[in-house]
Amino acid sequence: VKAGNVERTWRVGREVHDVDLRFEPSRAGEGGTLAGTVNGASVTAEAARAGAEVSIAWAGSRATALVVRRGETLLVAWGGRTYELVPVERGTHAAGVHEAEGEPFATSPMTGVVVKVHVDAGAAVARGAALFVVEAMKMEYVVRAERDVVVEDVKRGPGERVEVGEVIVTFREGDEPGDDDEGGGGGGGGA
């Protein structure tokens, strides 16, 4: 291991975190010390790594996680949960993250098969109404409108295989009642 600086801004879900740490290896050659700031607060922690297993000693207790890189994203599995840390530009605000949700379409929440589409092009759909149903792993999942929308197009129909994140229904932009200026409308969402 080598000394170095870890200066990152990570987005985790809807949060954004700034990390500015200096790493100094221990003389024994195994692990070392992280010192600096996390979100502006001073921290010092001991750190070690063996394969995917990374551990730290901080604030009087030890934490051990599995850390894996997937592309630019760091996956940190700790305490029964896997956190996805996506690097973003320094200065990104949490509010900016929300704009990504303002896309005028509803996507499939999972890889599976469309079993039913409840709406047609041109239909006005009230918030909470079912848009379409996807089935995977033998369970049906109903995707509902997160706000009042007007359907522009239906891209996929019953029986078709779809991937997670694939656009199934698009909404007409600017048609939604009460549309505001805060980054356009929201997409479809979970059940």
Place this chain on the structure above:
Amino acid sequence: VTFPFRKVLVANRGEIALRVVRTLRTLGLASVAIHSDADARAPHVLEADEAQRVGPPEPAKSYLSVSAVVDAAKRGGAQAVHPGYGFLSERADFARACEQAGLVFVGPPAAVLEATGDKLGVKARVARAGVPVVPGPLGAVAEGKAALEQAAAATGFPMLLKAVGGGGGRGLRRVDATGDLVQAAESARREAGGAFGDARLYAEALVHPARHVEVQVLADSKGGVRVIGERDCSLQRRHQKVIEETPAPGLSAETRRVLHEAAVAAVGALGYRNAGTVEFLVDRAGRAFFLEVNRRLQVEHPVTECVHGLDLVAWQLRVAAGESLPAADAWAPRGHAVEARVCAEDPENGFVPSSGPVLALREPSGPGIRVDSGVREGGEVPPHYDSLLMKVVAHGETRADAIARLDAALARTAVVGVRTNVAFLRRVLATPEFREGLVRTDFLDEHAATLCAPEPTPVEVLLLAAAAEAMPGAGAADGGAGGGGPARARTAWERLRDWRVGADAAGSAS
């Protein structure tokens, strides 16, 4: 014991296939796994002595195909078939096809499965034997709005629509108002038709608040019946069990006696054989209502094995081989066991199933911990099947001991690459209601929103990530077993470019 078979086909996948293979090995029996094209390199295939392909990824053309599975047994030279749970396990036509092919079906005889395939018929028969049943019409609901409204008039609201051929929450809907009947029935029929090939529904009153308590039974071919305790499976999300335990907490001696006796009566009324589970609802007053008989091994059978010290799969095989059950006191309970189902799903996003490569995996271990897992690092969670990844079971002297052990085990459980419900399970375990053993079947659906709300990222996670960045790992660990090649090398270089000039000069040899 001398088995009339030497090689057994395990007609399933995932954790249950692995678990059955391991018992076969301890009994000196050879195993043949089956797999679809999506599972060619799945853990259960690697664990078994041999494997046979049964078809493409779609369950209907592989694990649910009677002819494909029976052909696989013949090709593999098996003399018996263990069906596991789900898939073909309760299908009378499958048991019949096995028997006709000269294969021992490790479960109830085909004739018993045929006579108990209609859940409504079963309900009527056990009711005649004096077993208390859930109120509702003893006939299927005909298609159309009028028939639905008629059924609702008999049960009142809330009402449950259930699949005649079903189980596991599929084809099951709660209906609270007349206006929801048609859409609920339509959706339930579609799901039931797809899952069981039988779209018929029946209606029951919703007994609530209620606990779900089920009794484990074993019945041999000479009329011997044993009750091996009960399990409380009240922690359910949309009728899917999440956490199960034995013994059931807060059950009076009288209610326990009633349940065990009713289970024996149900087994007698149905002429049931092999391992089975008789499910009941228990209301606040301690009154029991028969729900159904599950004619197979249950997902949650390990808690019973831990507390009663037996191998249920071994006894399924022994009973199928004609052996008699031991004395009634052979399997006395000791301590308490709790099981959590670790599933590939995302609680923060409506529990949508998650599929993909398993980049890294850590399964817990330790005193009193048992893990029945169906995944491996570098493997894949395919989108075609049930989302159950592994079951983590904790056994302790007391219920509190078992819960503490389970929570510690879940805290060490790490699955990287697919979303899991592990953090959700830990939050459920921490609720005062669960700690005090007061949970009813509606608990999770009422509290899901608070139990699923995202929590702020702890500082530890950011430090762990920073530590990983400061100490780039070996290729196998960094980028995951599913990655590799140029893409991973490039990201390693990109990471190095982020390091400040001068830092390298100060660093020691790595």
